[in-house]
Amino acid sequence: MATETLTAERILAATEDVLRLYGPAKATVVDVARALGVSHGSVYRHFRTKAALREAVTKRWLDRTTAELSRIVADGSRSAEDRLALWNVALFTAKRKKAGADPQLFATYEVLLRENSGVVDEHITELVGQLVRIVQDGVDAGDFTPVEGDVEATARAVFDATIRFHDPVYAAEWSKPGIEAEMDALLALLVNGLKRRP
Amino acid sequence: MATETLTAERILAATEDVLRLYGPAKATVVDVARALGVSHGSVYRHFRTKAALREAVTKRWLDRTTAELSRIVADGSRSAEDRLALWNVALFTAKRKKAGADPQLFATYEVLLRENSGVVDEHITELVGQLVRIVQDGVDAGDFTPVEGDVEATARAVFDATIRFHDPVYAAEWSKPGIEAEMDALLALLVNGLKRRP
DNA sequence: CAGCTGACAGATTTCAATATCTGTCAGCTG
DNA sequence: CAGCTGACAGATATTGAAATCTGTCAGCTG
Numbered sequence: 361m362a363t364e365t366l367t368a369e370r371i372l373a374a375t376e377d378v379l380r381l382y383g384p385a386k387a388t389v390v391d392v393a394r395a396l397g398v399s400h401g402s403v404y405r406h407f408r409t410k411a412a413l414r415e416a417v418t419k420r421w422l423d424r425t426t427a428e429l430s431r432i433v434a435d436g437s438r439s440a441e442d443r444l445a446l447w448n449v450a451l452f453t454a455k456r457k458k459a460g461a462d463p464q465l466f467a468t469y470e471v472l473l474r475e476n477s478g479v480v481d482e483h484i485t486e487l488v489g490q491l492v493r494i495v496q497d498g499v500d501a502g503d504f505t506p507v508e509g510d511v512e513a514t515a516r517a518v519f520d521a522t523i524r525f526h527d528p529v530y531a532a533e534w535s536k537p538g539i540e541a542e543m544d545a546l547l548a549l550l551v552n553g554l555k556r557r558p
Numbered sequence: 559m560a561t562e563t564l565t566a567e568r569i570l571a572a573t574e575d576v577l578r579l580y581g582p583a584k585a586t587v588v589d590v591a592r593a594l595g596v597s598h599g600s601v602y603r604h605f606r607t608k609a610a611l612r613e614a615v616t617k618r619w620l621d622r623t624t625a626e627l628s629r630i631v632a633d634g635s636r637s638a639e640d641r642l643a644l645w646n647v648a649l650f651t652a653k654r655k656k657a658g659a660d661p662q663l664f665a666t667y668e669v670l671l672r673e674n675s676g677v678v679d680e681h682i683t684e685l686v687g688q689l690v691r692i693v694q695d696g697v698d699a700g701d702f703t704p705v706e707g708d709v710e711a712t713a714r715a716v717f718d719a720t721i722r723f724h725d726p727v728y729a730a731e732w733s734k735p736g737i738e739a740e741m742d743a744l745l746a747l748l749v750n751g752l753k754r755r756p
Numbered sequence: 757c758a759g760c761t762g763a764c765a766g767a768t769t770t771c772a773a774t775a776t777c778t779g780t781c782a783g784c785t786g
Numbered sequence: 787c788a789g790c791t792g793a794c795a796g797a798t799a800t801t802g803a804a805a806t807c808t809g810t811c812a813g814c815t816g
Contacts, residue, residue: 523722552751564789586777598779
Protein backbone atom coordinates (compact mmCIF):
# COMPACT_ATOMS: atom_id res chain seq x y z
CA MET A 361 0.00 0.00 0.00
CA ALA A 362 1.20 3.51 -0.82
CA THR A 363 1.28 4.62 2.81
CA GLU A 364 2.12 8.32 2.90
CA THR A 365 5.53 9.23 4.26
CA LEU A 366 5.71 10.01 7.93
CA THR A 367 5.80 13.79 8.40
CA ALA A 368 5.83 15.98 11.51
CA GLU A 369 2.41 17.19 10.48
CA ARG A 370 0.93 13.66 10.33
CA ILE A 371 2.43 12.90 13.73
CA LEU A 372 0.94 16.06 15.21
CA ALA A 373 -2.50 15.22 13.87
CA ALA A 374 -2.28 11.69 15.26
CA THR A 375 -1.02 12.97 18.62
CA GLU A 376 -3.92 15.40 18.84
CA ASP A 377 -6.33 12.51 18.23
CA VAL A 378 -4.63 10.32 20.80
CA LEU A 379 -4.59 13.13 23.37
CA ARG A 380 -8.26 13.85 22.79
CA LEU A 381 -9.03 10.16 23.29
CA TYR A 382 -6.85 9.30 26.29
CA GLY A 383 -5.86 12.66 27.78
CA PRO A 384 -2.36 13.77 28.74
CA ALA A 385 -2.12 11.37 31.69
CA LYS A 386 -2.74 8.20 29.67
CA ALA A 387 -1.55 9.02 26.15
CA THR A 388 1.82 7.42 25.32
CA VAL A 389 4.22 7.75 22.43
CA VAL A 390 3.53 4.09 21.69
CA ASP A 391 -0.17 4.96 21.32
CA VAL A 392 0.72 7.67 18.80
CA ALA A 393 2.95 5.27 16.86
CA ARG A 394 0.23 2.64 16.87
CA ALA A 395 -2.29 5.15 15.53
CA LEU A 396 0.11 5.86 12.67
CA GLY A 397 1.00 2.21 12.09
CA VAL A 398 4.71 2.77 12.72
CA SER A 399 7.13 1.89 15.50
CA HIS A 400 7.60 4.45 18.26
CA GLY A 401 11.23 4.84 17.24
CA SER A 402 10.02 6.60 14.09
CA VAL A 403 8.13 9.18 16.09
CA TYR A 404 11.35 10.00 17.94
CA ARG A 405 12.99 10.71 14.58
CA HIS A 406 10.72 13.78 14.28
CA PHE A 407 10.32 14.83 17.93
CA ARG A 408 13.21 14.46 20.31
CA THR A 409 11.06 13.89 23.40
CA LYS A 410 7.48 13.27 24.40
CA ALA A 411 7.42 16.75 25.95
CA ALA A 412 8.42 18.30 22.60
CA LEU A 413 5.53 16.48 20.94
CA ARG A 414 3.09 17.63 23.59
CA GLU A 415 4.33 21.19 23.23
CA ALA A 416 4.06 21.20 19.45
CA VAL A 417 0.45 20.00 19.60
CA THR A 418 -0.48 22.55 22.24
CA LYS A 419 1.28 25.37 20.42
CA ARG A 420 -0.80 24.68 17.30
CA TRP A 421 -3.93 24.59 19.41
CA LEU A 422 -3.12 27.89 21.18
CA ASP A 423 -2.12 29.58 17.95
CA ARG A 424 -5.60 29.07 16.57
CA THR A 425 -6.89 31.41 19.32
CA THR A 426 -4.16 33.99 18.82
CA ALA A 427 -4.94 34.13 15.09
CA GLU A 428 -8.62 34.80 15.82
CA LEU A 429 -7.78 37.57 18.28
CA SER A 430 -5.36 39.26 15.90
CA ARG A 431 -8.32 40.11 13.68
CA ILE A 432 -9.78 42.22 16.49
CA VAL A 433 -6.44 43.92 17.05
CA ALA A 434 -6.19 44.86 13.38
CA ASP A 435 -9.77 46.08 13.02
CA GLY A 436 -9.18 49.71 12.10
CA SER A 437 -12.90 50.49 12.01
CA ARG A 438 -13.22 50.36 15.80
CA SER A 439 -11.90 52.56 18.61
CA ALA A 440 -9.14 51.24 20.86
CA GLU A 441 -11.63 51.30 23.72
CA ASP A 442 -14.04 49.02 21.87
CA ARG A 443 -11.29 46.72 20.69
CA LEU A 444 -9.88 46.40 24.19
CA ALA A 445 -13.21 45.20 25.54
CA LEU A 446 -13.94 43.01 22.50
CA TRP A 447 -10.50 41.45 22.65
CA ASN A 448 -10.84 40.54 26.32
CA VAL A 449 -14.32 39.12 25.85
CA ALA A 450 -13.12 37.14 22.82
CA LEU A 451 -10.15 35.76 24.75
CA PHE A 452 -12.43 34.74 27.61
CA THR A 453 -14.96 33.16 25.26
CA ALA A 454 -12.27 31.27 23.38
CA LYS A 455 -10.67 29.90 26.55
CA ARG A 456 -13.98 28.91 28.01
CA LYS A 457 -14.95 27.17 24.80
CA LYS A 458 -11.65 25.28 24.72
CA ALA A 459 -12.11 24.19 28.32
CA GLY A 460 -15.60 22.92 27.61
CA ALA A 461 -15.28 21.47 24.12
CA ASP A 462 -11.74 20.12 24.29
CA PRO A 463 -11.20 19.11 27.93
CA GLN A 464 -8.37 16.71 27.16
CA LEU A 465 -6.35 19.21 25.14
CA PHE A 466 -7.11 21.80 27.80
CA ALA A 467 -5.71 19.38 30.38
CA THR A 468 -2.62 19.02 28.18
CA TYR A 469 -2.25 22.79 28.23
CA GLU A 470 -2.43 22.67 32.03
CA VAL A 471 0.38 20.11 32.03
CA LEU A 472 2.59 22.54 30.10
CA LEU A 473 1.73 25.23 32.64
CA ARG A 474 2.97 23.02 35.48
CA GLU A 475 6.10 22.24 33.48
CA ASN A 476 6.84 25.95 32.92
CA SER A 477 6.97 25.24 29.22
CA GLY A 478 8.31 27.96 26.95
CA VAL A 479 5.25 27.45 24.75
CA VAL A 480 3.04 28.98 27.43
CA ASP A 481 5.44 31.90 27.90
CA GLU A 482 5.40 32.55 24.16
CA HIS A 483 1.61 32.37 24.12
CA ILE A 484 1.39 34.93 26.91
CA THR A 485 4.01 37.14 25.28
CA GLU A 486 2.00 37.06 22.07
CA LEU A 487 -1.23 37.95 23.85
CA VAL A 488 0.37 40.84 25.76
CA GLY A 489 1.89 41.96 22.45
CA GLN A 490 -1.59 42.19 20.97
CA LEU A 491 -2.75 44.23 23.95
CA VAL A 492 0.24 46.54 23.54
CA ARG A 493 -0.88 47.29 20.00
CA ILE A 494 -4.41 48.14 21.07
CA VAL A 495 -3.23 50.36 23.93
CA GLN A 496 -0.69 52.05 21.65
CA ASP A 497 -3.44 52.78 19.12
CA GLY A 498 -5.51 54.31 21.91
CA VAL A 499 -2.59 56.48 22.99
CA ASP A 500 -1.90 57.55 19.41
CA ALA A 501 -5.55 58.48 18.94
CA GLY A 502 -5.40 60.59 22.11
CA ASP A 503 -7.96 58.39 23.92
CA PHE A 504 -5.66 56.63 26.39
CA THR A 505 -2.95 57.71 28.82
CA PRO A 506 -0.54 54.86 29.63
CA VAL A 507 0.41 54.33 33.28
CA GLU A 508 3.70 56.07 33.99
CA GLY A 509 4.00 56.67 30.23
CA ASP A 510 4.84 52.99 29.75
CA VAL A 511 2.58 51.31 27.18
CA GLU A 512 4.17 47.88 27.67
CA ALA A 513 3.68 47.95 31.45
CA THR A 514 0.14 49.23 30.99
CA ALA A 515 -0.79 46.41 28.62
CA ARG A 516 0.77 43.96 31.04
CA ALA A 517 -1.29 45.45 33.89
CA VAL A 518 -4.49 45.01 31.88
CA PHE A 519 -3.53 41.41 31.16
CA ASP A 520 -2.76 40.75 34.84
CA ALA A 521 -5.96 42.41 35.97
CA THR A 522 -8.08 40.08 33.83
CA ILE A 523 -6.13 36.97 34.77
CA ARG A 524 -9.19 35.41 36.38
CA PHE A 525 -10.79 35.31 32.94
CA HIS A 526 -8.00 33.65 31.04
CA ASP A 527 -5.81 31.66 33.42
CA PRO A 528 -6.77 27.95 33.26
CA VAL A 529 -6.46 27.81 37.05
CA TYR A 530 -9.85 29.52 37.23
CA ALA A 531 -11.53 27.44 34.51
CA ALA A 532 -13.96 26.01 37.07
CA GLU A 533 -15.36 29.51 37.70
CA TRP A 534 -15.94 30.30 34.04
CA SER A 535 -19.34 28.67 33.94
CA LYS A 536 -20.56 30.35 37.14
CA PRO A 537 -23.65 32.49 36.52
CA GLY A 538 -22.86 36.18 36.71
CA ILE A 539 -19.28 35.76 35.58
CA GLU A 540 -19.89 37.91 32.49
CA ALA A 541 -21.22 40.73 34.65
CA GLU A 542 -18.11 40.51 36.82
CA MET A 543 -15.93 40.72 33.75
CA ASP A 544 -17.91 43.70 32.41
CA ALA A 545 -17.46 45.57 35.69
CA LEU A 546 -13.73 44.90 35.65
CA LEU A 547 -13.37 45.93 32.01
CA ALA A 548 -15.33 49.13 32.64
CA LEU A 549 -13.00 49.95 35.53
CA LEU A 550 -9.90 49.28 33.42
CA VAL A 551 -11.09 51.23 30.39
CA ASN A 552 -11.94 54.12 32.68
CA GLY A 553 -8.45 53.92 34.14
CA LEU A 554 -6.89 54.06 30.69
CA LYS A 555 -8.91 57.02 29.42
CA ARG A 556 -7.14 60.30 29.07
CA ARG A 557 -8.40 62.98 31.44
CA PRO A 558 -9.47 66.08 29.57
CA MET B 559 0.62 16.07 87.86
CA ALA B 560 -1.88 18.90 87.52
CA THR B 561 -2.14 18.64 83.73
CA GLU B 562 -4.37 21.43 82.46
CA THR B 563 -7.76 20.41 81.10
CA LEU B 564 -7.96 19.77 77.41
CA THR B 565 -9.50 22.80 75.72
CA ALA B 566 -10.19 23.62 72.07
CA GLU B 567 -7.59 26.36 72.39
CA ARG B 568 -4.87 23.99 73.58
CA ILE B 569 -5.71 21.58 70.76
CA LEU B 570 -5.49 24.39 68.21
CA ALA B 571 -2.09 25.47 69.47
CA ALA B 572 -0.79 21.89 69.39
CA THR B 573 -2.23 21.36 65.90
CA GLU B 574 -0.51 24.50 64.66
CA ASP B 575 2.79 23.18 66.03
CA VAL B 576 2.28 19.76 64.48
CA LEU B 577 1.32 21.28 61.13
CA ARG B 578 4.35 23.54 61.16
CA LEU B 579 6.55 20.52 61.88
CA TYR B 580 5.11 17.91 59.52
CA GLY B 581 2.98 19.90 57.05
CA PRO B 582 -0.61 19.14 56.06
CA ALA B 583 0.34 16.00 54.09
CA LYS B 584 1.99 14.20 57.01
CA ALA B 585 0.36 15.62 60.12
CA THR B 586 -2.16 13.23 61.68
CA VAL B 587 -4.70 13.53 64.47
CA VAL B 588 -2.68 10.93 66.34
CA ASP B 589 0.34 13.26 66.14
CA VAL B 590 -1.70 16.07 67.66
CA ALA B 591 -2.94 13.81 70.44
CA ARG B 592 0.60 12.61 71.13
CA ALA B 593 1.82 16.23 71.34
CA LEU B 594 -0.86 16.83 73.97
CA GLY B 595 -0.26 13.56 75.81
CA VAL B 596 -3.84 12.35 75.30
CA SER B 597 -5.50 9.72 73.14
CA HIS B 598 -6.76 10.79 69.73
CA GLY B 599 -10.32 10.03 70.83
CA SER B 600 -10.12 13.05 73.11
CA VAL B 601 -9.29 15.34 70.22
CA TYR B 602 -12.43 14.14 68.45
CA ARG B 603 -14.43 15.24 71.48
CA HIS B 604 -13.59 18.87 70.57
CA PHE B 605 -13.40 18.70 66.77
CA ARG B 606 -15.75 16.45 64.85
CA THR B 607 -13.32 15.78 62.00
CA LYS B 608 -9.73 16.31 61.03
CA ALA B 609 -10.94 18.77 58.37
CA ALA B 610 -12.69 20.85 61.06
CA LEU B 611 -9.45 20.99 63.03
CA ARG B 612 -7.48 22.03 59.97
CA GLU B 613 -10.05 24.71 59.19
CA ALA B 614 -10.05 26.11 62.71
CA VAL B 615 -6.27 26.44 62.71
CA THR B 616 -6.24 28.10 59.31
CA LYS B 617 -9.09 30.44 60.20
CA ARG B 618 -7.13 31.73 63.20
CA TRP B 619 -4.08 32.16 61.01
CA LEU B 620 -5.99 34.07 58.32
CA ASP B 621 -7.81 36.23 60.83
CA ARG B 622 -4.50 37.62 62.05
CA THR B 623 -4.05 39.20 58.59
CA THR B 624 -7.59 40.49 58.38
CA ALA B 625 -7.20 42.18 61.76
CA GLU B 626 -4.05 43.95 60.60
CA LEU B 627 -5.73 45.15 57.42
CA SER B 628 -8.76 46.47 59.26
CA ARG B 629 -6.52 49.11 60.82
CA ILE B 630 -5.82 50.52 57.37
CA VAL B 631 -9.52 50.48 56.51
CA ALA B 632 -10.37 52.44 59.64
CA ASP B 633 -7.59 55.01 59.30
CA GLY B 634 -9.62 58.20 58.95
CA SER B 635 -6.53 60.35 58.53
CA ARG B 636 -5.91 59.07 54.99
CA SER B 637 -7.80 59.49 51.72
CA ALA B 638 -9.64 56.51 50.26
CA GLU B 639 -7.20 56.57 47.37
CA ASP B 640 -4.21 56.19 49.71
CA ARG B 641 -5.91 53.55 51.81
CA LEU B 642 -6.84 51.54 48.73
CA ALA B 643 -3.21 51.36 47.63
CA LEU B 644 -1.92 50.81 51.17
CA TRP B 645 -4.43 48.06 51.81
CA ASN B 646 -3.50 46.18 48.65
CA VAL B 647 0.22 46.50 49.32
CA ALA B 648 -0.32 45.35 52.92
CA LEU B 649 -2.37 42.34 51.80
CA PHE B 650 0.32 41.41 49.29
CA THR B 651 3.10 41.84 51.84
CA ALA B 652 1.24 39.79 54.44
CA LYS B 653 0.53 36.93 52.04
CA ARG B 654 4.07 36.89 50.77
CA LYS B 655 5.40 36.86 54.29
CA LYS B 656 3.11 33.99 55.24
CA ALA B 657 4.21 32.00 52.20
CA GLY B 658 7.86 32.54 53.05
CA ALA B 659 7.89 32.36 56.83
CA ASP B 660 5.18 29.75 57.39
CA PRO B 661 5.35 27.46 54.36
CA GLN B 662 3.63 24.54 56.08
CA LEU B 663 0.67 26.57 57.28
CA PHE B 664 0.54 28.18 53.87
CA ALA B 665 0.38 24.68 52.36
CA THR B 666 -2.46 23.91 54.78
CA TYR B 667 -4.27 26.98 53.49
CA GLU B 668 -3.80 25.66 49.94
CA VAL B 669 -5.36 22.37 51.00
CA LEU B 670 -8.48 24.24 52.16
CA LEU B 671 -8.57 26.01 48.81
CA ARG B 672 -8.64 22.68 46.97
CA GLU B 673 -11.35 21.47 49.35
CA ASN B 674 -13.52 24.54 48.66
CA SER B 675 -13.63 25.13 52.38
CA GLY B 676 -16.07 27.69 53.70
CA VAL B 677 -13.22 29.21 55.71
CA VAL B 678 -11.62 30.47 52.51
CA ASP B 679 -14.92 31.87 51.25
CA GLU B 680 -15.41 33.70 54.54
CA HIS B 681 -11.87 35.04 54.38
CA ILE B 682 -12.49 36.39 50.87
CA THR B 683 -15.85 37.80 51.84
CA GLU B 684 -14.23 39.61 54.73
CA LEU B 685 -11.47 41.04 52.53
CA VAL B 686 -13.94 42.22 49.88
CA GLY B 687 -16.00 43.73 52.71
CA GLN B 688 -13.00 45.79 53.78
CA LEU B 689 -12.53 46.97 50.20
CA VAL B 690 -16.20 47.91 50.01
CA ARG B 691 -15.72 50.18 53.02
CA ILE B 692 -12.73 51.93 51.45
CA VAL B 693 -14.50 52.40 48.11
CA GLN B 694 -17.65 53.63 49.86
CA ASP B 695 -15.59 56.17 51.79
CA GLY B 696 -14.11 57.35 48.50
CA VAL B 697 -17.54 57.68 46.95
CA ASP B 698 -18.85 59.55 50.00
CA ALA B 699 -15.90 61.95 49.85
CA GLY B 700 -16.63 62.62 46.18
CA ASP B 701 -13.31 61.12 45.06
CA PHE B 702 -14.56 57.87 43.49
CA THR B 703 -17.29 56.90 41.06
CA PRO B 704 -18.33 53.26 41.43
CA VAL B 705 -18.72 51.19 38.25
CA GLU B 706 -22.37 51.16 37.22
CA GLY B 707 -23.12 52.82 40.56
CA ASP B 708 -22.52 49.52 42.33
CA VAL B 709 -19.97 49.83 45.16
CA GLU B 710 -20.05 46.11 45.98
CA ALA B 711 -19.35 45.09 42.37
CA THR B 712 -16.64 47.72 42.11
CA ALA B 713 -14.85 46.46 45.22
CA ARG B 714 -15.14 42.93 43.90
CA ALA B 715 -13.65 44.07 40.57
CA VAL B 716 -10.68 45.63 42.38
CA PHE B 717 -10.20 42.42 44.34
CA ASP B 718 -10.38 40.30 41.18
CA ALA B 719 -8.02 42.59 39.32
CA THR B 720 -5.32 42.15 41.96
CA ILE B 721 -5.82 38.40 42.28
CA ARG B 722 -2.28 37.73 41.07
CA PHE B 723 -1.03 39.44 44.20
CA HIS B 724 -3.07 37.56 46.74
CA ASP B 725 -4.12 34.19 45.35
CA PRO B 726 -1.79 31.46 46.69
CA VAL B 727 -1.75 29.94 43.20
CA TYR B 728 0.70 32.68 42.22
CA ALA B 729 2.86 32.47 45.34
CA ALA B 730 5.83 31.33 43.26
CA GLU B 731 5.79 34.66 41.37
CA TRP B 732 5.75 36.80 44.50
CA SER B 733 9.50 36.77 44.89
CA LYS B 734 10.17 37.59 41.24
CA PRO B 735 12.15 40.84 40.87
CA GLY B 736 9.98 43.64 39.50
CA ILE B 737 6.78 42.26 40.97
CA GLU B 738 6.27 45.38 43.09
CA ALA B 739 6.55 47.58 40.00
CA GLU B 740 3.94 45.43 38.28
CA MET B 741 1.64 45.81 41.24
CA ASP B 742 2.18 49.57 41.36
CA ALA B 743 1.28 49.89 37.67
CA LEU B 744 -1.88 47.87 38.20
CA LEU B 745 -2.89 49.84 41.30
CA ALA B 746 -2.30 53.12 39.49
CA LEU B 747 -4.55 51.94 36.68
CA LEU B 748 -7.28 50.87 39.09
CA VAL B 749 -7.18 54.03 41.20
CA ASN B 750 -7.36 56.06 38.02
CA GLY B 751 -10.37 54.03 36.95
CA LEU B 752 -12.11 54.70 40.25
CA LYS B 753 -11.51 58.45 40.30
CA ARG B 754 -14.44 60.68 39.63
CA ARG B 755 -14.15 62.67 36.41
CA PRO B 756 -14.54 66.36 37.01
C1' DC C 757 21.66 5.01 2.27
C1' DA C 758 17.52 7.45 4.31
C1' DG C 759 14.22 6.00 6.89
C1' DC C 760 12.34 2.59 9.76
C1' DT C 761 12.43 -1.28 13.15
C1' DG C 762 12.62 -3.53 17.42
C1' DA C 763 15.54 -4.91 21.33
C1' DC C 764 17.29 -2.73 25.18
C1' DA C 765 18.52 0.12 29.70
C1' DG C 766 16.85 3.05 32.84
C1' DA C 767 12.87 5.76 34.45
C1' DT C 768 8.16 5.80 35.59
C1' DT C 769 3.73 3.82 36.52
C1' DT C 770 0.62 0.27 38.16
C1' DC C 771 -1.10 -2.88 41.35
C1' DA C 772 -1.96 -5.47 45.27
C1' DA C 773 -0.59 -6.52 49.83
C1' DT C 774 0.30 -4.29 54.07
C1' DA C 775 0.36 -0.66 57.33
C1' DT C 776 -1.49 3.44 59.12
C1' DC C 777 -5.04 6.64 59.89
C1' DT C 778 -9.83 8.45 60.76
C1' DG C 779 -13.84 8.49 63.25
C1' DT C 780 -16.93 5.76 66.66
C1' DC C 781 -18.23 4.04 70.88
C1' DA C 782 -18.62 0.91 74.93
C1' DG C 783 -16.72 1.02 79.02
C1' DC C 784 -13.15 2.71 82.43
C1' DT C 785 -11.61 6.24 85.89
C1' DG C 786 -10.86 10.07 88.94
C1' DC D 787 -20.86 11.06 85.66
C1' DA D 788 -17.94 14.09 82.56
C1' DG D 789 -14.19 13.32 80.38
C1' DC D 790 -10.97 10.18 78.68
C1' DT D 791 -9.26 5.70 76.77
C1' DG D 792 -8.24 2.26 73.51
C1' DA D 793 -10.10 -1.40 70.50
C1' DC D 794 -12.31 -1.52 66.28
C1' DA D 795 -14.21 -1.09 61.19
C1' DG D 796 -13.68 1.09 57.14
C1' DA D 797 -11.02 4.45 54.49
C1' DT D 798 -6.59 6.01 53.00
C1' DA D 799 -1.66 5.79 52.40
C1' DT D 800 2.67 3.28 51.79
C1' DT D 801 5.53 0.00 49.80
C1' DG D 802 7.94 -2.94 46.78
C1' DA D 803 7.65 -6.03 42.91
C1' DA D 804 6.09 -6.34 38.22
C1' DA D 805 4.64 -4.06 34.09
C1' DT D 806 4.93 -0.39 30.99
C1' DC D 807 6.96 3.52 29.01
C1' DT D 808 10.69 6.69 27.25
C1' DG D 809 14.53 7.46 24.64
C1' DT D 810 18.67 5.19 22.15
C1' DC D 811 20.84 2.85 18.66
C1' DA D 812 22.73 -1.01 15.85
C1' DG D 813 21.27 -3.05 12.08
C1' DC D 814 17.63 -4.15 8.54
C1' DT D 815 15.12 -2.89 4.19
C1' DG D 816 13.21 -0.89 0.07
